[in-house]
Amino acid sequence: METTTIPKASAVFKTLFKADMATLLSNRRSAVISLLVPLIILVTWKAIVKYKGGPFVLATSIAIGLIAIGLMGYTLSVARDRDKGIFQRLRVAPVPTWAIMTSRICIQLIMIMVLTLAVFIVGYQYDRIELSLQGYLLTFCVAILGGAVYLSLGQLIVGLIKNFETINATTRITYFLFIMVGMVGDLSSFSPRIKQIIRYSPYGSVKMMLAASMEPAQWNNDTTLAVLVCVGYIIVFAGIGIQKFRWNAK
Amino acid sequence: MAVEQDKYILKVESLGVTYGNVVAVQDVGFNVLQGEIFGLLGPNGAGKTSTLSAIEGLIKFKTGIIMVDGQDAQTKPLFAKASMGVQLQSTSFQPELNVVQILQLFSGIYGVPKSKNEIKEILKEIKLEDAANKKFGQLSGGQQQRVSLVIATIHNPKLVLLDEPTTGLDPQSRRQLWERIEAIKDKGHAVLLTTHSMEEAEAVCDRIAIIDHGRVIAIDTPQALIDKHRDNPEVIAVSRRGKITLEDVFIGLTGTAVRD
Numbered sequence: 001m002e003t004t005t006i007p008k009a010s011a012v013f014k015t016l017f018k019a020d021m022a023t024l025l026s027n028r029r030s031a032v033i034s035l036l037v038p039l040i041i042l043v044t045w046k047a048i049v050k051y052k053g054g055p056f057v058l059a060t061s062i063a064i065g066l067i068a069i070g071l072m073g074y075t076l077s078v079a080r081d082r083d084k085g086i087f088q089r090l091r092v093a094p095v096p097t098w099a100i101m102t103s104r105i106c107i108q109l110i111m112i113m114v115l116t117l118a119v120f121i122v123g124y125q126y127d128r129i130e131l132s133l134q135g136y137l138l139t140f141c142v143a144i145l146g147g148a149v150y151l152s153l154g155q156l157i158v159g160l161i162k163n164f165e166t167i168n169a170t171t172r173i174t175y176f177l178f179i180m181v182g183m184v185g186d187l188s189s190f191s192p193r194i195k196q197i198i199r200y201s202p203y204g205s206v207k208m209m210l211a212a213s214m215e216p217a218q219w220n221n222d223t224t225l226a227v228l229v230c231v232g233y234i235i236v237f238a239g240i241g242i243q244k245f246r247w248n249a250k
Numbered sequence: 251m252a253v254e255q256d257k258y259i260l261k262v263e264s265l266g267v268t269y270g271n272v273v274a275v276q277d278v279g280f281n282v283l284q285g286e287i288f289g290l291l292g293p294n295g296a297g298k299t300s301t302l303s304a305i306e307g308l309i310k311f312k313t314g315i316i317m318v319d320g321q322d323a324q325t326k327p328l329f330a331k332a333s334m335g336v337q338l339q340s341t342s343f344q345p346e347l348n349v350v351q352i353l354q355l356f357s358g359i360y361g362v363p364k365s366k367n368e369i370k371e372i373l374k375e376i377k378l379e380d381a382a383n384k385k386f387g388q389l390s391g392g393q394q395q396r397v398s399l400v401i402a403t404i405h406n407p408k409l410v411l412l413d414e415p416t417t418g419l420d421p422q423s424r425r426q427l428w429e430r431i432e433a434i435k436d437k438g439h440a441v442l443l444t445t446h447s448m449e450e451a452e453a454v455c456d457r458i459a460i461i462d463h464g465r466v467i468a469i470d471t472p473q474a475l476i477d478k479h480r481d482n483p484e485v486i487a488v489s490r491r492g493k494i495t496l497e498d499v500f501i502g503l504t505g506t507a508v509r510d
Contacts (some may be wrong), residue, residue, distance in 0.1 A: 004319060004333045004408065007361025015358030019347060026346035085342040092306045093359045094332040248308070 012095050016103040023077075024107050034072055035115055037179075038065035039122050046127050054129030055218075058119055059210035060182055062143055063203060065115040067178045070150025071171040074108045075157050083164040083249045091247055105151060112147035116140055135214045142213040145230055146206035152234045153202060155241030162249050178203045205229040257284040259319055259333075259409045259440035260305065266313035267300045267464075274300040275464045278314070282409065287431060287441040289455035291448075293504050297464040298444045299339070302413055305442070306336055319408050332360070335402035337395075339413040343386045349373065349397060350382045353404070360405035376400055392423030399430055403439070410434055412443040416450055428454050448497040458496075462504045472496050479503065 024031060038061035045057045081087055090100055120136060123129040131139065154171070161167045185198040198204045205226040212223035260282040267275035275297040282288040292298045304311040305318075307327050316323040316330070323330035343352045350369050357364040364372070373379045376396045381389055389397065395415060402410055412431065416424045431454055435441055445451055451458050452472045459469040468475055479485045480494050485502030489495075 004329060005361060006328045006332045007359065011361065011363075012359045015355055015363070018358070019344065019351065019355040022351055023344050023346045081344070084345075085338065085340055086344055088308060089336075089338060089342060090359070091308060092331060092334075092336040092338065093356065094328045094361070095359050096328070 006094055009096055009099060013099045013103060016090075016095070016099055017106060020103050020107045024111075031073070031111060034068040034111075035065065035118055037068055038062060038115065038119055042119060042122050043126055049127050049129060054123065054127065055131070055211045055214035057127065058123050058129055058131075058139075058214060059207045061119045061123070062116055062139070062210050063146065063207040064179060064182055065119065066112060066143065066147045066150050066206065067175055067203070069108055069111045069115060070147060070152075070154045071157075071175050073111060074104065074151050075154030075167060075171050078104065078154070078158045079164045079167040079249075082158070082162075082247065085248075087247045097247075108151055109144060109147065112143055113140070116143040131214050132216075134216050138213040138216055139210060142209050145227070145234075146210060149202050149206055149230050149233050149237070152237035152241060155245070156237040157241070159241035159244035162246060164249065182207070200226070200229050202230075202233055205233070258282065258317070259284050260288075260442060261317040262301070262305065262314070263317075264314040265301060265304060265311055265316065267297070267304055267309060267311045273464055275304070275311075278461065278464070278466050280459050280466060280469055282440045282442050284408070284440050285435055285438050286456045287435050287443065287454050289451045289458035290442065290444045290461060291446075291451055291458055291500060292444075292461035296462045296504070298461055299413065300464075301461065302411060302442070302444060306334070306411060307331055332405070333407055334409040334411055335360075335405065335407035337398045337402040337410075337412045337415055339417070345385060345387055348383050348385055349378070349389070352386060352397070353401065356401045357404050362405045364404075372400060372404075391418050392420065392426070395419060395423065395427055396430070399427070399434075403434060406437075406439075408440060410439050410441045412441065414444055414446065416445070416447065424450070448495065448500060452496050460500060460503055467503055468499075475499050 041064055042057060042061045045060070049057050087100065091097065116139065120131075153174075157167055157170055157174070161170060181198055181201065181203045185204070190198070199208065208226040209223060209230060212219045212226075258281045262281070263279045265275055265278040266273070278297065278301055280288070290298050290301065300309065303309045305316055305323070307323060307330060318330040319333045321329050321333075347355065350366055353369045353372065354364060354366070357369070370379060370382055373382055378393060378396060381393060381397075386394060386397065399415070402412070415431070416427050419427065428450070431441060431443070443455070455472060457469065457471050458475065459466050460475075461467070470478065476494055476496055476499055479499045479502060482502055485494060485498050488501045488506060489498045
C-alpha cells in the first residue's frame, strides 16, 4: 500500500473553489435574483437621481445588493450545507477548515464584484450616472469592504443560530429591515437620534462609505468614521460568528 | 498482496468522549489490523457514533489516544484524515453537483485529482456509467452507497471507516456491498464498520467489539464470542431457536430493553 501523503492546502482550496463555483453556476437563477433587487432600485429611482444625485442612488443599490449577497447568498448556503451534513463530509477529509469557508467567501466576493459592475453599467446606461475613474476604482474596493460587513453579519447569524428554518426567517427579516431602512431612512424625516442610528447602522455606514468613494473629493471625517465603524462591525460580527460557529447543526 | 496481520492501522486507547456532563464514551480501546474488517456493534446510543466521530476527527475527545497508521490523530489530524476514507451514516453532497463533479471534488481534496475520463472509468467499474451526469439525490439508495464507497476509497487509504453502510438497502444491494467491502479488505485496507445487523457482522467482520453504555463489553471474532457466551444464562434466556446466534449474544450482553 502506498505511503500516505497529505494533499497541499493550495490544491485542496483550488478544488473546493471549483466545486463552489460549479454550485454557484448551477444556482445562477438565485444569483440573478439577488442581483435584480439593486438593479430594480436603480431603474425605478431614476427620477431621484436629479434630487439626491447619482452617487446616492448607486450607493443605495450597491448596499442593498451587498446585503442580498451577504445574507441570502452566504448565510443561507452555509446554513443549508451545515443542515445537510455537507460540511461534516468535507471535514472528515484532509481539508483545513479555513479552506472550506475561504472558498465560499471568495465566491461571494466574486458575486460582489459582479454586482458592483452590473450597478455601474446599468447606472451609466439607464440613469446616465457617470463617475471618475478614481471613483469607480475606489467604489469597487469599498464595495468589497461593505460586502465584508454583511458577510460577517451572515457569519454572526449562522454562528448564533443552528436551525436552518430559523436562520432562513432571520435573514429574510433582516434583509427586509435593511431594505426598509434604505427606502425610508433617507427619505423620511426622522428625529436626529434615529437618523444618527441609521447613519451608523451596518446599512448606513456602508452606504455612506460607498457614496463618498464615488466622489473622492467629498470624502470627509464622517466617511472615515464610517469606514472605522464598518471595520468594527466586521471584527465583532466575524469574531463572535466564527467563535460560536458549529459545523454540525445537531 | 501480502497482508501484515500484526500491523495496527488503527489503535484506540482509553478513549473518553463527553458532551457537557454526559459521558458518551469511556475507556474504550481496540485495534484494527491491516487487512482486517472490524465491526463496532452496539444498541442505539451506546457510543458507536461518538467513537467513530472521534476517530474521524469530527469531535474532540476528552481522554485517550487514537493512533492512525502509527501517528497520533490529535496532533496530526490531516495525516490521520489523509490515511482514512470515510463513509458517513447519512452521506450528503452538494445537491447541485453531479456524480462526476462530486468525484472530482473528493479526488481533488484527497490529493489524487482525476480527469472526467478517469472518473467515467471508475463509474464503469461500479456499473454506474449512466449516472455520470445525474445528481446524487437522483440515485437509488444502493447506487448512492456505491458512489459513497468509491469516494471513501478513491485515495487508496489504509483505513476505511463505514458507518452503517448497508442501512436501508435491499438484500441484493447489501450482498453486493458486502462483496465490495471484502474486496477492500483483500487489497490490504483495514476496515472499521458500525452496524446494527448481526447478519452483516457475522458475514463480513473478522472481529467485532460490542459497545454498550459507552464501554466495550466484548471483543473477539464473531464465532469466538458465540462460543464464549454459549452457556451464559442471559444469552440462553434470549435465544429463540435453540441455537445460539451472535444476535443472542448481543442481546444477552446488552439487555432486552429498547434504546432510544
